Amino acid sequence: MNKMADSNPETEDMQFVFADDDVNDAFDELLLEREMLSPELLRSAFEPTLVRASAGTGKTYQLTARLLKILLTGAPPESVLATTFTRKAAGEILTRVLVTLGAAADPDNSDALEGLRQQVGLPGLPRHVCGDLFHRLLRNIHRLRICTLDSLFSQLARALPFELELPPGWRLTDEVEEVWLRQLAVGNMIDVLESSEIESLISMLGRGDVKRNIARELIQVVETTYEMSRQGGVEAWDSIQVPTRPESKLVTSTAGAFRMVEIKQKSLRELLEKMADHLDARDFGPLVEQTLLKNIHKSRIAKEEVKFGRSKFPPELDSNFDVLYQAVQCESLSLLRSQNQATGSVAVYYEGAINDVKQSQRAFAFDDIAVRLARVFRDLDAATIQNRLDSKIDHLLLDEFQDTAPVQWQVLKVLAQSVVSGAGGDDSADAEGGSLVRTIDPRRSQSFFCVGDTKQAIYGWRGGVAEIFDAVDRQVDGIISRSQDQSFRSSRVVLDAVTVAFQNLTKHPLAEPPEIDDPSEKSVYEAEALQDFAKKFPAHTAAKDLPGYVRFVTGPLVPPKVDPENPKAKPVKPTAKEITAALMDATAEQIQALNQAAPELTIGVLTRTNATVAMLIDRLESLGVDVSAEGGNPLTDSVPVRWVMSALMMVEHPGDGRWRFHIAHSPLADHLPLAESDPVDAAANRLRSMIEDRGLAETVMFLTESLRPACDSRDSVRLHQLVELTTLYRHTARSRLRDFVDLVNVKRVQRPRAAAVRVMTVHQSKGLEFDAVFLPEIHKELIGQPPQCVADLPDLGQPPVGMSRSVSEKQWHYLPTRWQRTFGGNVKSRVTEALCLLYVAMTRARQGLYIVTPPSTKRDFANKNAASLLFHAWAGASDEADIDPTSGNAVLYESGDPSWWDNLDRGEDAGPDSSGAESADSDDVTPRRAIRFRPVGETPLRNAVSV
Numbered sequence: 001m002n003k004m005a006d007s008n009p010e011t012e013d014m015q016f017v018f019a020d021d022d023v024n025d026a027f028d029e030l031l032l033e034r035e036m037l038s039p040e041l042l043r044s045a046f047e048p049t050l051v052r053a054s055a056g057t058g059k060t061y062q063l064t065a066r067l068l069k070i071l072l073t074g075a076p077p078e079s080v081l082a083t084t085f086t087r088k089a090a091g092e093i094l095t096r097v098l099v100t101l102g103a104a105a106d107p108d109n110s111d112a113l114e115g116l117r118q119q120v121g122l123p124g125l126p127r128h129v130c131g132d133l134f135h136r137l138l139r140n141i142h143r144l145r146i147c148t149l150d151s152l153f154s155q156l157a158r159a160l161p162f163e164l165e166l167p168p169g170w171r172l173t174d175e176v177e178e179v180w181l182r183q184l185a186v187g188n189m190i191d192v193l194e195s196s197e198i199e200s201l202i203s204m205l206g207r208g209d210v211k212r213n214i215a216r217e218l219i220q221v222v223e224t225t226y227e228m229s230r231q232g233g234v235e236a237w238d239s240i241q242v243p244t245r246p247e248s249k250l251v252t253s254t255a256g257a258f259r260m261v262e263i264k265q266k267s268l269r270e271l272l273e274k275m276a277d278h279l280d281a282r283d284f285g286p287l288v289e290q291t292l293l294k295n296i297h298k299s300r301i302a303k304e305e306v307k308f309g310r311s312k313f314p315p316e317l318d319s320n321f322d323v324l325y326q327a328v329q330c331e332s333l334s335l336l337r338s339q340n341q342a343t344g345s346v347a348v349y350y351e352g353a354i355n356d357v358k359q360s361q362r363a364f365a366f367d368d369i370a371v372r373l374a375r376v377f378r379d380l381d382a383a384t385i386q387n388r389l390d391s392k393i394d395h396l397l398l399d400e401f402q403d404t405a406p407v408q409w410q411v412l413k414v415l416a417q418s419v420v421s422g423a424g425g426d427d428s429a430d431a432e433g434g435s436l437v438r439t440i441d442p443r444r445s446q447s448f449f450c451v452g453d454t455k456q457a458i459y460g461w462r463g464g465v466a467e468i469f470d471a472v473d474r475q476v477d478g479i480i481s482r483s484q485d486q487s488f489r490s491s492r493v494v495l496d497a498v499t500v501a502f503q504n505l506t507k508h509p510l511a512e513p514p515e516i517d518d519p520s521e522k523s524v525y526e527a528e529a530l531q532d533f534a535k536k537f538p539a540h541t542a543a544k545d546l547p548g549y550v551r552f553v554t555g556p557l558v559p560p561k562v563d564p565e566n567p568k569a570k571p572v573k574p575t576a577k578e579i580t581a582a583l584m585d586a587t588a589e590q591i592q593a594l595n596q597a598a599p600e601l602t603i604g605v606l607t608r609t610n611a612t613v614a615m616l617i618d619r620l621e622s623l624g625v626d627v628s629a630e631g632g633n634p635l636t637d638s639v640p641v642r643w644v645m646s647a648l649m650m651v652e653h654p655g656d657g658r659w660r661f662h663i664a665h666s667p668l669a670d671h672l673p674l675a676e677s678d679p680v681d682a683a684a685n686r687l688r689s690m691i692e693d694r695g696l697a698e699t700v701m702f703l704t705e706s707l708r709p710a711c712d713s714r715d716s717v718r719l720h721q722l723v724e725l726t727t728l729y730r731h732t733a734r735s736r737l738r739d740f741v742d743l744v745n746v747k748r749v750q751r752p753r754a755a756a757v758r759v760m761t762v763h764q765s766k767g768l769e770f771d772a773v774f775l776p777e778i779h780k781e782l783i784g785q786p787p788q789c790v791a792d793l794p795d796l797g798q799p800p801v802g803m804s805r806s807v808s809e810k811q812w813h814y815l816p817t818r819w820q821r822t823f824g825g826n827v828k829s830r831v832t833e834a835l836c837l838l839y840v841a842m843t844r845a846r847q848g849l850y851i852v853t854p855p856s857t858k859r860d861f862a863n864k865n866a867a868s869l870l871f872h873a874w875a876g877a878s879d880e881a882d883i884d885p886t887s888g889n890a891v892l893y894e895s896g897d898p899s900w901w902d903n904l905d906r907g908e909d910a911g912p913d914s915s916g917a918e919s920a921d922s923d924d925v926t927p928r929r930a931i932r933f934r935p936v937g938e939t940p941l942r943n944a945v946s947v
Contacts, residue, residue: 036124037073044121045069048420048479050401050472051451054540055843056489056769059451060089063399064096065119066449070395071097071133072120075445078143078391081415083152084399089767093399094146098137105131143391149408150366156411157369159388163380164372166364173363176743181361185354186218193349201342221343222350224788227463229347230371231407231799232791237344239792239802240337240819245330246323254323255279265311275324284331287324289810296325297813301518329814332807339805343789367407374410382418394419394446401452401472405463406796409471413797416476419446448476455537456840458763460833471796485538489769491548491847493896495540498842500874502835505534507876508869509862520813525824526864529831549896552851552870555583557888579854584612586889587776587852588619594772594848595625595757598901601848604770605759606841607777616759616776630760630768632750635725638718640707643668645741647687647703652737654684671706696740700726714751721749762841771901772848775841778866779853783830792822838866847900853892856885 045066053059067082084090100119103112105127117125137144145152154172157164173181190198202214229237246254258272258279271292278287287293292308299306299321306313306321313321358364377385386392396419398404398412450472457466473479487495505511511530514523558579560571574582591603607613613629614637620627635641643666650659660683664674673682690699704719711719722744729740758770792802804819812820842849853867861871871885874893883892 036122041069041073041121045073046445046447048448048476049450050469050476050479050481051449052469052481052483053451053453054483054485054487054538055453055456055840056487057484058488059399059453060093060096061119062484063397063449063451064093064100067093067097067397068100068116069120070447071137072122072125072129073445075395076143076391077137077140078145079394080144080397081152081393081395082146082397082399083149083412085148085403086767087148089399090146090148090151094144097146098134101130101134101137105134149404153366153369153373153408153411155389156373156385159390160373160376160380160385163376164369166372167359167362170362170364172369173365174743175746176739177363178365179742180739181354181357181363182219182222183215185350185357186215186222188357189218189349189353190215192353201346218346218350221346221788225343225803225805226347226350227367228789228791228800229344229803230351231374232801232803233799234344234348236791236800236803237340237347238337240333240340240804241816242333242337243326243330246326250323251279251282251327254320257317257320261314261317263314268308268311268313271308279324279327284328285335287328288332288335288814289808290328293325293328294810294813296321297520298516298518302516332811332814336805336807336811340803343805344803370405370407370411374407377411377414380414382414382421385414386418396448398450399452401450401468402454402457402466403452403459404465404468406465406468406793407463409468410797413471413475416448416472420448420476420478448479455836456766458766458833458837458840460829465796465829466832466836468796475797483538486541486543487843488543489846490540490542490843491544491546491896491900492542493548493550493900494842494845494847494849495542497550497849497874497893497895498839499537499540501842501870502537502839502873503534503539504873504876505530505537505835505869508872509860510864510869518813519817519820519824520815522809522812522824522827525828526831529828529835530869533832533835546847547897547900548847548849549898549900550849550851550893551891551898552853552874552893554855554885554888554890554892555579555586555852557855558582583776583779583852583854584615584619587774588616588623588625590850590852591620591757591774592623592625594850599756601756601771601901603757603772603774604765604768604844605757605774605776606762606765606844607759608761608780608837609777610761612777613759613761620757620759625757626755627757627759628751628755630750630754630758631764632748634746635718635722635744635749638715640704640711640715641718641722641744643707644700644703644719644722645744647672647683648700648737648741650684651687651691652741654681660684667707667710668703671702691737696729696737697723697726717751718749725749762837765844766840769844769846771846772850773841773845775849775851778838778841778851778870779863780865782834782864782866782869783827786830787826790823790826792818834866835869838869855888855890859884859886861885 049066051059051062053062063082067080070080071077082090082093084093100112100116103109104116104125106112107127113125113127113130116130117123145155147155150172157166157170161168161170193201198214202217255276258276261272263269263272275287275292278284292306295308296306298304305315306318358368393415396412396415404412452469454466454469473481490498508530510523511527511534513527513531514521518524558574560573562571563569587605591605594601595603605616607616614633617627617629636645643663646659646662647668649656650663653659657680660674660680663669663672663683668674672686673679687699690702701723704723708716708719725744725747726740729743786806789803789805791800792804793800802819802822804822807815807823809823812823815823851867851870856863856868856871861868871883871892875883884890885892
């Protein structure tokens with residue numbers, strides 16, 4: 001269901017009409033008759049539009065409809081650019097366009113033609129036009145640009161190589177090569193700098209603490225701060241002003257006042273004595289996170305006496321407390337400023353070192369290209385950029401816009417503004433002197449369209465910023481904002497539960513703002529995040545009448561352990577690891593029960609971490625459930641692959657006996673000289689010679705074929721995938737085998753067949769849907785550790801104006817107000833992203849949503865996690881008051897039919913669909929065969945085979 005969210009009077013009162021015959025010199029490219037090019041079609045095809053589409057409401061459908069309208073009005077395919085974030089999504093858009101047109105052109109498929117007519121808003125769309133456009137697109141498929149942002153930026157870089165200062169024959173790096181280049185650049189940087197400079201930088205980076213491993217410290221700084229800081233420049237790191245330190249005599253007199261004051265409470269006297277000792281020694285560092293300093297700040301905000309606990313200090317100490325606070329504030333900000341300046345210096349040194357390395361290697365990361373494009377696009381006009389492309393971009397369509405990073409928007413903004421500024425034709429007033437009339441030639445028109453959902457902005461860790469939507473409203477002229485909240489995916493039961501959960505976030509104690517509005521308080525921003533999310537959350541409705549079920553339960557209650565040797569001792573509480581293990585066991589059993597009751601259902605199990613993915617897959621496999629992981633795991637999840645990696649590491653380090661010992665007790669012992677009587681380096685020398693003579697790929701193939709007889713079907717598939725990965729790897733004389741081993745250890749490779757039960761992280765589930773979804777890990781902290789640095793970014797279309805390393809929230813009150821709000825804004829963004837992650841997880845479910853959490857330790861369940869948020873939101877909307885979250889296996893919320901899958905008419909929904917929620921055929925499952933490990937003392941059957 002679409003509705004206008006924000007109206008634009010300038011376009012709302014505008015009439016779109018087609019150009020007169022004398023305006024166009026030919027009509028041979030027009031697919032539609034002139035009479036069919038109605039003002040409504042022209043408006044819907046060319047009006048600059050931003051669509052805020054909730055989960056399951058058809059974002060791809062809307063973008064495809066807009067693309068089809070543009071093409072049907074006669075726009076050349078090469079004038080259209082549609083971008084998204086993954087190749088899979090780009091392929092889906094192109095597939096939908098071609099399949100929709102092809103089906104509509106089929107004389108025997110009247111339903112497809114009627115569906116296309118409804119999609120584009122053309123009731124009289126002729127069938128032959130669909131066929132004509134279908135064939136036109138097939139003939140010009142190479143000109144239709146539907147691609148990822150990576151691909152688009154690569155095209156722009158190849159069109160502007162001189163402006164970007166790219167060397168001839170440049171290429172994009174992979175993640176393993178990027179790590180190697182980073183290490184090489186840091187090593188070069190250390191070689192160039194003087195030892196005194198390095199020591200000074202490391203000291204400032206560590207706030208006075210000198211680390212023993214300089215290279216590791218520099219790499220950590222680079223990994224955590226460089227990407228954010230590379231646009232800001234070194235001056236952005238020096239934007240925090242440090243107040244003047246109090247005069248020495250004031251500090252001394254303050255210490256004396258603290259010692260001489262008469263106070264009855266012993267605790268206060270001891271505290272003031274401690275403060276006096278630090279003042280006399282001018283040792284302010286240990287005081288920066290003292291509770292008394294925070295209380296001084298609070299008293300100044302509230303205009304009250306300084307307190308410590310419930311006790312008040314005498315009013316005559318107020319001026320002395322000001323001196324103490326100023327001295328400690330100066331110390332805190334001085335250390336932070338030094339750390340910032342050192343980080344800025346490291347960023348500058350590293351910038352030069354990494355650029356030299358990458359220029360010499362002619363290898364660049366996607367982020368390198370994006371930053372260079374943003375820098376160049378600030379100085380180039382849109383006409384110059386358009387002229388350098390193979391063909392001019394007249395129609396820009398952006399998918400999943402909420403995941404766009406500021407640096408990416410700085411590039412896309414130029415293209416967006418160029419198509420909007422040139423959109424349409426001649427404007428004139430009508431004869432009545434009323435609304436504005438715009439004359440349009442569709443073949444020469446321009447348009448801008450973007451679609452996304454701020455509630456699904458879950459990629460902040462890679463630079464995505466949901467506030468980009470607001471930037472579009474401000475920076476693209478005449479844009480119309482629309483919302484759609486009717487889901488074609490989920491049942492009403494699921495959607496009602498989602499709506500109640502997020503609209504009632506304010507029921508949680510975390511949403512209650514503190515009594516005093518102090519910008520240095522973290523709780524202020526946490527409350528704002530919950531309140532804003534709840535206020536803006538729209539009611540979701542269902543387009544389909546589907547049965548559904550939602551259940552929120554606690555896991556088993558793990559009892560305290562009694563020491564058998566000392567039964568009278570106090571029982572030991574279960575550890576977090578034990579509680580998690582019990583929860584995963586219970587979750588696996590529930591998944592198994594549902595899978596056995598309805599094996600035709602697709603089940604998605606969504607977690608927060610990859611470690612939990614592996615844990616659940618292990619438990620489900622032990623229960624006999626056919627399960628797979630979305631996005632894949634590293635190939636080293638297979639024991640035979642690890643044997644191959646050990647063989648390669650043995651070649652790399654023949655003196656390290658661990659690798660030889662590993663493969664000597666594997667089936668490879670029957671194919672390599674690994675007997676006790678063989679020389680220690682015989683096997684390593686044999687493989688090294690093979691790599692030199694035949695190459696790495698053939699050597700890996702020999703090892704995998706040697707292992708294959710001892711493997712089951714699953715491990716055989718992983719070995720086959722290892723061979724494929726090896727053939728794609730560029731092994732040169734300069735590269736090391738360890739580089740390939742590192743690649744295999746980190747690169748995720750998906751198994752070729754997805755099972756009915758699929759386990760993945762919530763991030764990996766984006767864009768997918770399942771009949772039933774299990775959420776077993778919502779008890780984790782809502783937000784994790786703060787980022788290593790924070791940027792002051794008032795305008796998302798411009799570089800940051802300030803950068804700072806993170807500080808503890810206990811020190812925020814020392815910061816200038818501007819930086820208090822910057823750090824607080826980061827907290828608000830991270831809380832909002834956590835809520836988005838929960839929303840994405842819950843809306844992957846079509847009909848069944850099962851949420852499991854450990855029992856709470858307290859009845860009020862006021863934890864800062866998603867489980868607590870749901871408990872308070874659903875309890876606040878329920879009539880049941882006696883719900884105990886501390887008991888095991890307790891139902892905290894339940895709605896719908898527990899047996900929703902009974903008599904379910906799957907119809908055309910059965911089987912695989914575009915969401916990727918494929919069903920699995922149980923007959924394809926081959927039982928696992930135990931891999932044979934050679935006993936430690938056993939001698940190989942033969943030393944080696946000829947190769």
